[in-house]
Amino acid sequence: MAATPRGAGDRSRSAQRPAPQAERRADARRNIKSILDAAQLCLARDADASVADMAKAAGVGRVTLYGHFKTRADLVDAVLTRTMEQSDAALDATDTTGDPREALTRLVGASWRIVHQLHSVLRAAHRELPPERIRAVHDRTLQRVQTIIDRGRDAGAFRDDLPQRWMVTTVFSLMHAAAEDTAAGRLDADDAARVISATLLAALTAPGTAVPAPAP
Structure with missing residues (x-):
């Protein structure tokens, strides 16, 4: 059996894994969807729902929410x-x-x-x-x-x-x-x-x- 070139296995495994940047983008998309889903439900029940309420409903922290939406108005x-x-x-x-x-x-x-x-x-x-x-x-x-x-x-x-x-x-x-x-x-x-x-x-x-x- 031919020997595997040195480092080829590592390259193969790394090719199968999403790049960290792609993972971050996927996580960001999931977070944004969760935030919007939760905010839509919260605001439909209460026009005065707070950012904390919406973040909690989305299962994220306020820092994460503010990372995507700078203000409540946004x-x-x-x-x-x-x-x-x-x-x-x-x-x-x-x-x-x-x-x-x-x-x-x-x-x-x-x-x-x-x-x-x-x-x-x-x-x-x-x-x-x-x-x-x-x-x-x-x-x-x-x-x-x-x-x-x-x-x-x-x-x-x-x-x-x-x-x-x-x-x-x-x-x-x-x-x-x-x-x-x-x-x-x-x-x-x-x-x-x-x-x-x-x-x-x-x-x-x-x-x-x-x-x-x-x-x-």
Whole structure:
């Protein structure tokens, strides 16, 4: 049997082991995922959850958490971004074709379920992040709203005497106002989607056109 070249066994074993840098990157990815999973759950239960609470839930120390997220605001931003990406994927299943008014009602219904479920995360974001950042994270959802409004304006179903961006802002603001009222007990969560849709249809329907009632 041929002799193994000196050092070849060591080289073979070291080739089979991940490089320390690769191991550190893998550990960092696992830590980040654990932190985000835990922070999302903690903030969904309590908008005031502390960094210590989130680190404990993630099974890491605060030093490790701060190694990935320099401030609580950075962590809240990451959770909000992740939450909206997950929400946007869920909204992909919503039918936004056909009559723009019916499409808007369907999108409001699907969006409301998400906003209501994640209201505590949004409340934490409003306390930590500037309004323009929160709106930017909602960009893909707002693009869906804008597309429906554009179709409605072209078809004469929605008014064209108001700025398009203002109409999109109206939808965005009303959804979040409904979440606040629901949390405060001023609005029934089970009836909120209907109330939001009815309010938006009244506000956006072209003048002189009958305002449809939102489908139940």
